Amino acid sequence: MYTKDKKVGEGTFAIVYVGRQAETDRKVAVKMIKVNEFKNGLDMTAIREIKFLQEMRHPNVIELLDVFVADGNINLVLEFLPSDLEMLIRDRSVVFSEADMKSWLLMMLRGVHHCHRNFVLHRDLKPNNMLLAPDGQLKIADFGLARAMALTPYERMTPTVVTRWYRAPELLMGARHYTGAVDVWSLGIIFAELMLRVPYLAGQTDEEQLEITFKALGTPLPSQWKGVDALPEYRKFSTPRHPAPTRQQLQELFSAASDAALDLMCSMIIMDPIKRVTTDEALLAAYFRDAPAPTRTTELPKKS
């Protein structure tokens, strides 16, 4: 059985407590789902979270230890993960080496690769959903927006997913069909943020987000991205046309990045989702073979 010791957070559909597993005294997080508060019954977000966490078992995905019912509420018992990547990025007293960033990116890619292999799109990858275990392992959390990949291109999907700054251009332009490439984009942007230590593309509105994205990476043309002009929001943003950045401009912005790091980042944020690398390809990138080797998880920087 489990104890709920202290309330640590409350969202629209759940209250999170820190607690312990009685037999082992292991520290756990207990997420209590509010059951009776919604007009339409169990909340979709909660159902998705439970549905996908039940299936995902991977060192880089948060582990669902148990589900129990108490007082008519559903309680999810999750591993207790005290910090996240966003906290570290914002903590200016912590210095990241290239090997550290490589280690985190590798763990993120492995976790997302596992999701995609299971035909699951996460759809909300961002630094504060990358939780960090005391032993340095990175664990992808929050499957409240996840869904199964579409079986055919005819299945309509909603483009209003992913936190704005990490949202791929096809989503910003209102695509009704998309793939794992949306998650790869988010990881590419998180990679950029690890290097810059500030959000890379930080729009204040959805419209501004698309403008900033095009300004930074170039306005895509139908000759480079077949069919982009058929996306609902393309026309509005196709002029003025921003040129793609030169390699030199990117090197100036990401001044500490190696060539291999820049190559991998660029391949993850190619505008055309079909040309963007997959997680399989990204994991085989030269970046991960080149020195320095990724930092061992136990030796990664921790929050000061």
Added chain:
Amino acid sequence: MVTDADLYRRSSQYQKWSFTKDQLAELLAKPNRNVPPHELALTVQEEQQLILYYAAEQVKSVCQQFKLPSQVRATAISFFRKFYMRYSVMEYHPKLILPTCVFFAAKAENAFMSITTFCDSLAKTEPSQILDLEFLLFKTLEFTATVHNGLRPLHGFFLDMQTVLDTFDRTELCSIHDKAKSLIVDSFVSDVCFLYTPTQIALAALMEVNELAATQYMAQSMDGPNTSLDRLLTLIHGCRQQLVVNLPSQEEVKGISKKLSRYYKDTGSEGPATKKQRTN
């Protein structure tokens, strides 16, 4: 190296909801034994007939009414059948469990509709009845909501067959695919989903639709030093034989339904599914 087969073996569908034939027979019969003896009590046989009828005909009609995709129908049938592995129709009437399964499956498969929209179009169904049962349903499913079906492997086979089989043109293969697809969705009514993997079910459906195409395809792409085509074929034939079930006749269903109504009346249940959760 983690193979795709390893991944499937880690799924809740394999871990919690896949059985041997004997295990399944025992699970299906057990809820009936838990009901106290009564002269109007349904037999296991009668229960199964009624469940089959609801799973096939009623789920289809509700899903058609709301134009829900076939994926939702497959998942709803799966939820419905799993529910009655734990409870008897004499404890919870299928009339209410069925719409609850469809409503919940729509949520689980990204085809959400509001409870008022849903109930407005269904006769004699109150939102509160469904919302009360939704939690019990999810709990009975042991909080697992992923239902793997043969549609994904079928799609893969369909793409692959277009390159491997040069004796069939694309129109023929499309028609084979479409027929196999509806067969797979209908097969959720049968026991195959609790006994075989989605890939095996997809192959069995192809075999049922066009034996020649399926056999040729399997011979050309699944025979090799490390696989035994003969063993695979035997397995697929076993699955194929159980793919299509014989539904009870209208009269039979009517008879059983009447008996069930009399049972509810006689045992003093106020109506279907108003009883509180069983505690054991």
